[in-house]
Amino acid sequence: MPIIAPSLLASNFLQLASECDMLNKSAADWFHLDVMDGSFVPNISFGLPVIEQLRTATTKVCDVHLMIEHPEQYAEAFKKAGADILTVHYEACTHLHRNLQQIKSLGMKRGVALNPHTPVHLLADIIQDIDLVCIMSVNPGFGGQSFIPQTLEKIRTLKQLIIKHGANTLIEIDGGVTLENAKSILDAGADVLVAGNTVFKSADPIATIAALKAL
Numbered sequence: 001m002p003i004i005a006p007s008l009l010a011s012n013f014l015q016l017a018s019e020c021d022m023l024n025k026s027a028a029d030w031f032h033l034d035v036m037d038g039s040f041v042p043n044i045s046f047g048l049p050v051i052e053q054l055r056t057a058t059t060k061v062c063d064v065h066l067m068i069e070h071p072e073q074y075a076e077a078f079k080k081a082g083a084d085i086l087t088v089h090y091e092a093c094t095h096l097h098r099n100l101q102q103i104k105s106l107g108m109k110r111g112v113a114l115n116p117h118t119p120v121h122l123l124a125d126i127i128q129d130i131d132l133v134c135i136m137s138v139n140p141g142f143g144g145q146s147f148i149p150q151t152l153e154k155i156r157t158l159k160q161l162i163i164k165h166g167a168n169t170l171i172e173i174d175g176g177v178t179l180e181n182a183k184s185i186l187d188a189g190a191d192v193l194v195a196g197n198t199v200f201k202s203a204d205p206i207a208t209i210a211a212l213k214a215l
């Protein structure tokens with residue numbers, strides 16, 4: 001069964017409490033929280049104080065996706081705010097291995113996100129030190145974009161790399177996931193589906209989450 005991680009970015013920010021209630025009642029496993037700094041990506045979303053309050057309202061695993069420069073300066077603060085998984089971007093980390101050591105030492109799962117142009121083989125030497133690879137299937141910064149088809153090949157390549165190194169790394173796919181393409185994404189080897197618009201803009205989000213979970 002896939003892990004389903006609805007993305008807060010597509011939710012109704014005027015109704016965060018009821019969005020959390022809905023998610024708590026649903027079959028969702030994680031809550032995907034997209035933090036943007038207006039520098040690494042051309043958008044600004046929400047940050048620490050919002051996550052800190054959400055943490056008190058959600059029973060789900062908090063999967064924090066940092067689309068920010070210098071994530072090492074904020075890792076401890078995100079731990080305090082309630083992050084369970086902290087994902088940093090490969091492209092934002094000159095000292096990725098050190099960043100991952102820091103995340104682990106703070107007691108969080110270590111995630112690495114790859115932009116669409118970044119090949120998965122760049123992670124070969126550190127795959128055993130990564131709990132989650134988030135393959136971006138859109139350009140990060142915005143919800144509601146279309147899935148980039150070449151992502152499927154990246155998933156297959158990453159799956160082989162994980163198996164070859166005997167790693168336990170999960171593969172998460174983020175961006176443009178729909179009820180139509182989710183099956184092919186899972187068949188390619190993905191473990192975690194992030195879904196923003198597909199869940200929160202659907203007529204019945206709980207049913208949509210259940211449908212994704214049943215794939």
Ligand code: DX5
Nearest residue numbers: 007140141143144176196197
């Ligand atoms: C994009 C974010 C995604 C986004 C996905 O930068 O990382 O998590 O919320 O939204 P959808 O599922 O609508 O493409």
Ligand code: ZN
Nearest residue numbers: 032034065174
């Ligand atoms: Zn994300």
